[in-house]
Amino acid sequence: MSRELHLLAFGNTRSAGPWRHPDIDNSTAGVRRALIERAKAAEAGGFDALFFADGLNYGPPATWPYKITEDFEPLTTAAALSSVTEHVGFVVTGSASLAHPYHLARQLLSVDHLSGGRTGWNLVTSFARAAADNFSAAGVVDHDERYRIAEEAIEVVTKLWDSWGPDTIIEDRSAGIYNDVSRIRVPNHHGRHFDVAGPIGAARSAQGRPVIFQAGSSPTGRDFAARHAEVIFTSHGTQRGAREFYTDIHRRATLAGRERPPLVTPSLRFIVGSTEEEAHRAERAAYEYFSPEYQAAWLLEVDVDVTGADLDGPVPAGAFPDGTETHQTALAGYRALAADGSPTVREFLYRTVNGWGANVVGSHEQIADRLEDWFTSGAADGFVLSDSGLPGQFELFVEQVVPLLRKRGLVRHEYRGTTLRDHLGLPVPQRDEVSA
Numbered sequence: 368m369s370r371e372l373h374l375l376a377f378g379n380t381r382s383a384g385p386w387r388h389p390d391i392d393n394s395t396a397g398v399r400r401a402l403i404e405r406a407k408a409a410e411a412g413g414f415d416a417l418f419f420a421d422g423l424n425y426g427p428p429a430t431w432p433y434k435i436t437e438d439f440e441p442l443t444t445a446a447a448l449s450s451v452t453e454h455v456g457f458v459v460t461g462s463a464s465l466a467h468p469y470h471l472a473r474q475l476l477s478v479d480h481l482s483g484g485r486t487g488w489n490l491v492t493s494f495a496r497a498a499a500d501n502f503s504a505a506g507v508v509d510h511d512e513r514y515r516i517a518e519e520a521i522e523v524v525t526k527l528w529d530s531w532g533p534d535t536i537i538e539d540r541s542a543g544i545y546n547d548v549s550r551i552r553v554p555n556h557h558g559r560h561f562d563v564a565g566p567i568g569a570a571r572s573a574q575g576r577p578v579i580f581q582a583g584s585s586p587t588g589r590d591f592a593a594r595h596a597e598v599i600f601t602s603h604g605t606q607r608g609a610r611e612f613y614t615d616i617h618r619r620a621t622l623a624g625r626e627r628p629p630l631v632t633p634s635l636r637f638i639v640g641s642t643e644e645e646a647h648r649a650e651r652a653a654y655e656y657f658s659p660e661y662q663a664a665w666l667l668e669v670d671v672d673v674t675g676a677d678l679d680g681p682v683p684a685g686a687f688p689d690g691t692e693t694h695q696t697a698l699a700g701y702r703a704l705a706a707d708g709s710p711t712v713r714e715f716l717y718r719t720v721n722g723w724g725a726n727v728v729g730s731h732e733q734i735a736d737r738l739e740d741w742f743t744s745g746a747a748d749g750f751v752l753s754d755s756g757l758p759g760q761f762e763l764f765v766e767q768v769v770p771l772l773r774k775r776g777l778v779r780h781e782y783r784g785t786t787l788r789d790h791l792g793l794p795v796p797q798r799d800e801v802s803a
């Protein structure tokens with residue numbers, strides 16, 4: 368089968384300002400309705416999955432005045448949305464360094480069952496101090512140590528997922544025996560960080576087990592992703608940077624003995640219009656509704672500080688520290704965004720709305736061209752798309768860009784299977800395999 372472009376989209380995109388738009392209903396019922404509409408639109412567009420990011424904290428206190436509250440917890444959101452959809456997948460963020468692997472394994476597999484095999488786990492090693500403060504942790508654990516914890520956590524989680532094999536359930540009604548106990552694998556895991564006896568009482572799901580997503584970008588993180596991830600999230604401001612990353616991940620995956628490299632899906636923020644002019648009008652609206660105060664406060668999480676600077680003046684030289692213990696790739700990415708031309712603080716902050724990832728503004732043709740170019744030049748296997756958060760933009764992508772991508776033979780016309788692995792073209796892992 369020829370290569371297929373994979374479309375994923377952020378589930379929540381509204382926290383940074385567009386909630387002020389008069390057509391957005393910020394009540395709990397309104398947010399719930401918007402989530403359902405988004406899931407249905409994604410499904411109509413044949414998207415592989417919606418992705419729910421999570422930081423396990425409400426963000427730096429300086430962001431609180433500007434931020435919506437109903438930004439729901441990913442696992443429960445996925446469970447709810449899976450019951451109003453049939454095909455689209457749900458990738459939920461779970462912290463391997465803060466959440467206990469028993470809970471993670473059980474909740475993720477449970478949602479995978481409830482969704483009929485449509486769940487993915489975005490495995491993160493939480494970097495925020497505010498997240499550590501919510502988990503009785505004495506500060507953020509050192510970066511590489513977080514990956515060592517994650518290494519053990521994924522081992523525990525996959526052992527728990529593999530407690531049941533395809534032949535464990537015998538369901539002998541006359542004898543009253545449901546499980547062949549000799550075929551239950553009890554993890555009995557005793558490691559440096561976790562002691563987990565197991566098993567969890569859940570069989571394999573329709574897709575075997577949830578798909579592993581990961582977004583390592585440091586050398587340690589890339590090695591981790593190259594070993595374990597089936598799909599990699601990443602962010603690059605330029606196509607060249609994305610291509611270098613793609614090549615590097617393939618190299619690391621080969622070194623790790625992987626026969627099949629992980630799929631790489633960079634984040635991309637789009638603003639679309641039927642014409643270029645219409646797209647630029649939509650961008651002006653997005654610019655009007657974004658909140659520079661929120662963005663400035665949010666950047667404090669990675670030690671970038673432009674708070675107090677004149678929004679219409681230049682970015683102060685002292686805004687960027689030499690290094691950070693939080694998120695080094697983010698710091699470098701934001702520094703690059705500030706160095707490109709001479710943006711005002713406000714313009715710089717607008718550029719950070721999609722983190723340090725790429726942005727595209729244009730007609731449906733121009734957006735399809737950009738996606739195709741990244742895909743065919745070896746910069747991406749697909750994208751995790753975010754929109755401006757303004758009403759109608761995501762639907763416009765589904766109505767106008769997806770048909771073009773289909774016409775060009777880049778994305779499928781309809782779902783060929785029912786599970787997230789089917790959509791992504793990933794095999795069902797054999798029992799006991801830790802990576803794909």
Ligand SMILES: Cc1cc2nc3c(=O)[nH]c(=O)nc-3n(C[C@H](O)[C@H](O)[C@H](O)COP(=O)(O)O)c2cc1C
Nearest residue numbers: 420421460491493582583584585588600601602634
């Ligand atoms: C598209 C994308 C989505 C991400 N989503 C989350 C998230 O929801 N929660 C989180 O804690 N980190 C998230 N991250 C950050 C990564 O998990 C990771 O910490 C980061 O890429 C830094 O890599 P490193 O840990 O190897 O330094 C995301 C990164 C990218 C590129």
